[in-house]
Amino acid sequence: LAKTTQPISMDSYEGQEVNITCSHNNIATNDYITWYQQFPSQGPRFIIQGYKTKVTNEVASLFIPADRKSSTLSLPRVSLSDTAVYYCLVGDKAAGNKLTFGGGTRVLVKP
């Protein structure tokens, strides 16, 4: 089973930066960390992926400390359309690197 932990929910306002931290103490040596976004009644959509340090794309940034036991997804200047559930995905060392999702963080962006 997945050993990732994320906050259940967080609220923000338009224009603010949102940071979501995922804990993954049993991450496998060769695994990448991936974040997904899901809107209601839709399948999850890939946002960003990283292995260590920092990764940035047009949507978000991903910060990964040296020990890789956690990662932080950063959404800059959120808008109402960023309201969604965000999932952290890592390999599961206890299950032979089978990929499973974390519990997800529900982000509500308010006007």
Add this chain to the structure above:
Amino acid sequence: DADVTQTPRNRITKTGKRIMLECSQTKGHDRMYWYRQDPGLGLRLIYYSFDVKDINKGEISDGYSVSRQAQAKFSLSLESAIPNQTALYFCATSGTSGRSQNEQFFGPGTRLTVL
């Protein structure tokens, strides 16, 4: 055309009926997955297949079975549906190595209701 398709998109059935949910992909991926999502909850892995001859149980496989008919097709069956299998079901695919195995591409989902 969508890369990952699921049929049917919606299904209402009765307890005890056999149901098959189908998934097809045009991405050429070897790996395919079936997930279940209950209202307000995250995704739970039912079964996954790393190639046509490889089928593995996920977190919640009891009451389900799968068939990998070809690289592009992965079906999920409920042999005797029960009401607590009412959920949203997603199929996904991914590549096979390094970065690509973590990037999963999801279908639009099948909403199943068991009365």
